Amino acid sequence: MEDNGLAVPLYEKVRRTIVSGIESGEFTPGSFLPPEPSLMAQCGVSRVTLRRAIGDLCAEGWLQRQQGRGTLVMPRKVRQTLVSLSGFSETMGGLGRKASHRILAQTDEPDAPAIAARLSARTLVRFDRLLEEDGRPMTLEALWFDRERFAEVIPDVAAGGSFFGALREVAGIVPAHTERQIDVGFATDAERAELGILPGQPVFRVEKLVTDNAGKPLALSCLVTPGHLVSFTMKS
Known part of the structure; x- marks a missing residue:
């Protein structure tokens, strides 16, 4: 994938995939994302890449990590x-x-x-x-x-x-x-x-x-x- 002629980093592709899933209703607010192994297989990436994408989305307010429970999809602002x-x-x-x-x-x-x-x-x-x-x-x-x-x-x-x-x-x-x-x-x-x-x-x-x-x-x-x-x- 390229954006304005520049290669898009892999973690950014994953980030966009998750955002697209939220906006389409695949991942609904109040629910938890699938487990990491499922997302890694779905996106074809390593755990490090997935966690960087999820970390960015947590910082932006799309997601929230909850210890022992998983990653929660947050309601939109x-x-x-x-x-x-x-x-x-x-x-x-x-x-x-x-x-x-x-x-x-x-x-x-x-x-x-x-x-x-x-x-x-x-x-x-x-x-x-x-x-x-x-x-x-x-x-x-x-x-x-x-x-x-x-x-x-x-x-x-x-x-x-x-x-x-x-x-x-x-x-x-x-x-x-x-x-x-x-x-x-x-x-x-x-x-x-x-x-x-x-x-x-x-x-x-x-x-x-x-x-x-x-x-x-x-x-x-x-x-x-x-x-x-x-x-x-x-x-x-």
């Missing part, structure tokens, strides 16, 4: 627009995927004076949620909003509903602006346990402040998402 006002449910719905919010904890009047000041709130409510895509853990979220101003929204969120949806349908408020700060780091032990990821896998840490049309703060979220599950784009 969700593309999120940095300037988008869509909430998690809307983003997933637009991609034809099912979103759910699993409540891990609800804290009434948390001791968070700095966040209360940023939201111009006298009292807060905090929800710790696991955002799931088609039943798979995707993002850990700590969500804060004004407990008094949005008291009527609390039951919907506590029941696992969308905060953005409840704002619109219950409170009659439409979010108008969002500001995100994005950092990259590693998950804590507790975060890894909830997200089902391995040590050393990088995560995005996103702080998201949502405001109304007058610039008044509506909510603050801190989100932790494994890097292999999402990519961010920007429109200008």
